[in-house]
Every structure is written in C-alpha cells, then in structure tokens.
Amino acid sequence: MSVVDVKVPNIGDFKDVPVIEVLVGPGDQVKADDPLITLESDKAAMEVPAPFPGRVSAVLIAIGDKVSEGSAILKLDVDGTQEPEKQSRKVEEQRQPEGLAEPAPAAPSGTRAEAPSSSEPSPPAPIEFDGVHASPSVRRTARELDVDLTKVTGTGEKGRITKDDVKRYIAKSARGEAGVTTGIPEIPAQDFSKFGTIESKPLSRLRKLAGPHLHRAWLNIPHVTNSDEADITDLDGYRRKLDEDARAKGYRVTLVSFLLKASVMALKEHPDLNASLAPAKDALILKKYYNFGVAVDTPDGLVVPVIKDVDRKGILELSQELSSVSARMREGRITPEDIQGGTFSISSLGGIGGTNFTPIINAPEVAILGAMRASIKPVWDGATFKPRLILPLCVSYDHRAVDGVLAARFLRTLADALGDIRQLVL
Secondary structure: OEEEEEEOOOOOOOOOEEEEEEOOOOOOEEOOOOEEEEEEOOOOEEEEEOOOOEEEEEEOOOOOOEEOOOOEEEEEEEOHHHOHHHHHHHHHHHOOOOOOOOOOOOOOOOOOOOOOOOOOOOOOOOOOOOOOOEOHHHHHHHHHHOOOHHHOOOOOHHHOEOHHHHHHHHHHHHHOOOOOOOOOOOOOOOOHHHOOOOOOOOOOHHHHHHHHHHHHHHHHOOEEEEEEEEEOHHHHHHHHHHHHHHHOOOOOOOHHHHHHHHHHHHHHHOHHHOEEEOOOOOOEEEOOOOOEEEOEEEOOEEEOOEEOOHHHOOHHHHHHHHHHHHHHHHOOOOOHHHHOOOOEEEEEOOOOOOOOOOOOOOOOOOEEEEEOOOEEEEEEOOOOEEEEEEEEEEEEEEOOOOOHHHHHHHHHHHHHHHHOHHHHHO
8 A cells, every 4th residue: 555645636727726625534435536625716616536546544634725736635545556646647637627627719710519429319418506506516416316406505604505404405305394395296286166165274283283293204104004803892891890980080991091001011022112213223222111192182183192101000090191181182281291202102093983094103103003993793702603892903013113923913912912801910
C-alpha cells in the first residue's frame, strides 16, 4: 500500500474556491470517480472526484476552506499495482471538472454540428431542479431516490440542500407527516354533486387524529390475519352469574375481561407477540409487562385506552376498570396516560356482530386480537352433535416479527384458555 495526496484538478481560472461539502471521511473506501468534496464559485458548483480507488486515510480540508488547482484535499491509501501517479496524470488530462469549466465553443457559422447516430436513442433528459440550491451529488441522489428537491427545505449554508436534508425528507415521507407525500398516487378528486344530492359531514376530531396513525400502520406494517374459534359455553355461563352480581354494584362483567386474562396466558407462552421491533428492524424488544389497549366505541370515533398490568388483576377488578375507563372515553375525558404504554391490543365487535375482520395493528405493537359475536353451533363430541357457544377470533400480526405458525399457536392457546376457565386462575 502507498499513501497518495489527492489534489484539486484543473478547475480553469478559478482560485480560492470555497469547499461547501466534504463527502468522505477517514476509513471510507472509494472507487475511481466517486465524489470527494464539492466546491462552489459565484457561477456554479462542482465535485472533485477520486482519481483512483483506495481508502481515505486523512482529510486535509474542511467545509469553508478555500482551495485552488493543486491544493491537497486528502490522503488516499492505494494498492501499489494501481500506479496512482500515472493514473492521476491521465485522469487530470482527460477529465474536465463538471460545473466550473467554461462551456464549449459553439460550432462556427456555416458548419453543421455532428448529430448523434439515429440508431442510438437519445437518453432521457435528467431532472435539473431549476432554481434549487444543491450540489451535483445531492441532485444525483435526489434523482436516484425520486425526491423532488423543490419540496425539500435546505439547512446548509445560504439555504443549500444537503444530503442530510434529503434523508430527513424521505424519513418524514415514510412517517406520512403533513406536507410530505409518500409517493403513492392520490385518488383523483371528483365533483360528486354532478351525479346527485350530497352532504358534507366533517370528520370528528378523533377521526382526524386517528386517521394518519392508521394510515402509517397500514403502509409500514405487512399485515397478516389468522382466524380460529373458541368454545365459550362454560365461560359464558360463569360470566353471566358474575355480571348479574356486578350490575347491582354499577358495573358490567363482559367477555372482554376474560379476553384480557386469556391473552396474558397466551402471550406468556408466545412472548414474540407481546413485543415491538427495534428501530433498526434487526431485533425484537420483548416486554415483560402486560398493558393491553382495548378499543372503545365513542360518539366521536374509536379510542384505545390502555389497561395497565393486566397480569396482576382479576376478572372483577378488570371489569370495574373497563367500565370506568370506557365511561371516561365516551365523555371525552382522555389523558395522555390513558393511551400510552400498550404492548398488545384487543378489538371486540361482540356487541354488534360479524364473523371475521382484519384489525389494524396499533404500532409499534406487533399484534392485535379481534373478537366477533359468539353464536350457537352444532359441535360433534364423538357421539352426537351438541349445541355450543362458539366465539370467532382473529389476530392480525406484523409478519416481520411473527409468522403464521406462531400466530396459529397463539390463537389455539387463547382458545383453549377460554374453553376451560380453570386455566385462567392457575
């Protein structure tokens, strides 16, 4: 290996040109023609490319420094077989730096410029982002990532758009933040009044708040839903007796309390569903606590308050808390603590009906349980059909964290617990 000083090549008559970007750092591996720094004169911007491949061992300049032709900008470790000095001379002789050089002279009057061969189609014109203050490397990155630089706010010197600005714009786009599109085509607007009478009904405040969250979850999470059934004949008989006593005390004992307790049992056996993906998406964060969101229907829309420490509470305590929280949600008395810290969610349509649905995962959780209305079905017991109360269940899960086999086993564990209430007190 040999260490070579990389210098500013021929940049015409320009001198003392400021450095506006340093695109590499010590330890970076570069290929020939990879951009190293960006310079800017009062006329244009240009990148200084690597004259040959190697590893950056030291950067000799910083943003704001002024350089001219021949100024050393960094040291590059190169393979001795590359003959860097020879390659460097050859590259400097052949390369005309982009951006700062004078334009080529026009063809003399009366002569015809050579036209490109008709057999070779002209490449599409690149997007130039006229009027945008950004270096060639940033423009190239924007073109590669299909980012409209006219919509990006620059934070660099004099409002220049940097690569970090482009990255932040892409991140905001992925989160669906206001003013940033995700690249998904919008549904064209229509004038529905042309076809008949219409009425405009404003969305409630809750729906406006919930909409972007649901949209982000649906776009970012690969949802899959598994379904199963639980025989709750015995459980429902027991629940009805508890509910009869609870009514006299001002609360109700619903199936949701049993779903909460049974979910704890199933999640302890299958902890990957009581988790969240790490930010880098390379690990699961397993949670040793059980805080469950429960969907509550209110006049303004759906709210998901979180019931904390479900594993430490009994059926009656959970029922009382559910009654109290649901009443507060319907009255609009919601605090931030009510809707934070969930590890798993439950959405029950048992009071309405249905046989199946696909609940949307409440990110950053990785799973949500759905329950429908139970109905009497004939079940074969090996000798005869008997009427049994059957509860349809489903679980939507993030397929990056949970696979179908695990989801099926979770539902079976849950169904077995609901089918034998003795398991809930073990």
